[in-house]
Amino acid sequence: MGWGGRERGVGELVANAWLETLLDVIDLLPKEVIKDEILTLAVSKGQSQQVSARLAACKLIGKIATKFEPFLLKTEVVGVVQSLCQDVCGEVRGSMCSQLAAVARGLGLDATKTHILPELVDLCSDEETNVRLAGINTVVLMIPLLDDETRVGTLVPLVRKVCERALRVEDASLPVTAHLLGRICHGLHDDLTEDQKSWFLNFYCTLAKLGLPDSKKNEPPMPDLVAEVRSGEYEAECRQQCAYNLPCMVAFAGGSTTYRTSLHATFSSLVTDPSQQVRTTVAAAFHQLCTLVGAEVGLLKEGLLQLLRSENLDILSAITPNLPHIIATMHKHNAITPQSSRGELLELIGAIKQGEETVSVTSVWRVHAEALTQIAALAPCLPADLIFTQLVPLMFVRMQTARPIPCRLAAARTLLVFLRHMNTQEQREHISNSLVSDFCEGNSCHKRMLFLNVSNMVLEMFSKSFFKTYFFRPLLSLHSDRVANIG
Numbered sequence: 001m002g003w004g005g006r007e008r009g010v011g012e013l014v015a016n017a018w019l020e021t022l023l024d025v026i027d028l029l030p031k032e033v034i035k036d037e038i039l040t041l042a043v044s045k046g047q048s049q050q051v052s053a054r055l056a057a058c059k060l061i062g063k064i065a066t067k068f069e070p071f072l073l074k075t076e077v078v079g080v081v082q083s084l085c086q087d088v089c090g091e092v093r094g095s096m097c098s099q100l101a102a103v104a105r106g107l108g109l110d111a112t113k114t115h116i117l118p119e120l121v122d123l124c125s126d127e128e129t130n131v132r133l134a135g136i137n138t139v140v141l142m143i144p145l146l147d148d149e150t151r152v153g154t155l156v157p158l159v160r161k162v163c164e165r166a167l168r169v170e171d172a173s174l175p176v177t178a179h180l181l182g183r184i185c186h187g188l189h190d191d192l193t194e195d196q197k198s199w200f201l202n203f204y205c206t207l208a209k210l211g212l213p214d215s216k217k218n219e220p221p222m223p224d225l226v227a228e229v230r231s232g233e234y235e236a237e238c239r240q241q242c243a244y245n246l247p248c249m250v251a252f253a254g255g256s257t258t259y260r261t262s263l264h265a266t267f268s269s270l271v272t273d274p275s276q277q278v279r280t281t282v283a284a285a286f287h288q289l290c291t292l293v294g295a296e297v298g299l300l301k302e303g304l305l306q307l308l309r310s311e312n313l314d315i316l317s318a319i320t321p322n323l324p325h326i327i328a329t330m331h332k333h334n335a336i337t338p339q340s341s342r343g344e345l346l347e348l349i350g351a352i353k354q355g356e357e358t359v360s361v362t363s364v365w366r367v368h369a370e371a372l373t374q375i376a377a378l379a380p381c382l383p384a385d386l387i388f389t390q391l392v393p394l395m396f397v398r399m400q401t402a403r404p405i406p407c408r409l410a411a412a413r414t415l416l417v418f419l420r421h422m423n424t425q426e427q428r429e430h431i432s433n434s435l436v437s438d439f440c441e442g443n444s445c446h447k448r449m450l451f452l453n454v455s456n457m458v459l460e461m462f463s464k465s466f467f468k469t470y471f472f473r474p475l476l477s478l479h480s481d482r483v484a485n486i487g
Contacts, residue, residue, distance in 0.1 A: 042077075074111050267300070330381075416457050420461065
């Protein structure tokens with residue numbers, strides 16, 4: 001690059017820096033200054049021959065559009081906006097398209113329908129992908145700004161056209177459309193007929209299986225021109241966005257009343273998706289799904305087991321914090337109860353133990369500590385004998401072998417939760433006596449120190465009489481411990 005090119009590059013950087021500074025301070029300026037100085041500058045730059053100046057005009061117009069009365073905007077700005085929307089440079093068209101919602105808020109409904117909406121419709125069919133991306137994002141922002149008639153007559157057909165084109169061409173606009181689909185369906189819900197709702201649900205389900213073996217035979221023929229060669233990441237990104245929108249689409253479809261017939265097959269596909277990112281996204285939203293499907297939550301149980309059995313730390317990290325909510329919702333709707341079949345309960349316990357085992361061998365101790373804490377949510381849902389035989393031994397093992405102190409403390413607290421749910425004196429005595437023999441009388445000072453923490457927890461969670469019966473005398477015996485920090 002010659003000196004002239006370098007100087008131009010530096011000049012553009014400086015100009016952009018000043019533009020961003022100006023945009024930041026506009027909200028602090030008096031309206032008269034904005035009208036006399038900034039508005040004039042924006043209009044002037046919008047008519048400039050330089051692309052950089054027209055791009056600056058787009059940002060300035062978007063920033064000042066809500067600062068004036070609609071009449072002034074209509075007379076001074078709308079013409080420039082329309083010109084920039086039809087600019088020969090795709091970057092300028094995309095930039096102006098991104099500001100149309102702000103302009104619409106300033107203009108009001110009638111002027112928006114007359115002057116802005118036709119431009120948006122054209123931009124959503126633009127030949128350049130970046131312009132169409134700006135268009136679909138702007139459509140989402142425009143939904144609350146328009147009346148029912150306009151949404152029904154213009155936006156709904158426009159969105160369908162955008163979705164159909166994105167699926168047909170399969171360019172960069174499809175993952176963005178998949179990401180925004182939940183907001184679109186939520187915003188247009190009251191404006192759609194039943195047939196239109198079915199169309200959007202079918203479109204969503206198609207995207208959720210894009211690129212999977214079963215769906216490839218149903219894919220439309222590839223277009224003559226393909227923007228890029230892909231290796232499955234593009235399709236996986238679309239499916240991940242569908243996983244992100246799954247709770248919204250369940251609500252859109254009608255929640256528990258229609259979930260079984262409309263979206264359960266899609267959920268089953270997403271929860272077993274070959275992409276780890278897709279499964280992680282489902283795991284992060286699983287608790288929302290449980291709430292939304294309500295009485296049909298039992299249908300999600302198999303998906304829960306599959307996620308808990310995952311060997312991927314990201315998936316387990318996503319679902320573990322919400323495990324109490326998930327289990328409580330399933331318990332509320334009788335999907336998991338002490339009266340459930342023993343085989344089903346053992347399967348659930350096995351999946352949770354498998355997930356805990358997976359995180360226990362990693363270096364991410366916070367996830368392990370949280371997993372040990374959340375396992376306590378099983379207590380109301382399981383018969384005491386299963387807790388005693390399947391989970392109590394696990395907590396003792398973790399208290400003795402887990403290296404991070406928070407993990408040992410989490411296991412101890414969960415063990416005490418299980419102790420509260422024991423329904424026989426023999427079980428309660430066994431756990432209490434084991435705590436004394438294994439920890440209070442343990443050879444390791446770390447175990448005896450842990451017993452001090454357990455004693456504090458017992459005082460918080462149990463009656464004083466229970467504490468005196470099982471823990472008071474052993475605790476006093478540590479007064480003369482040879483380790484100063486304990487005694």
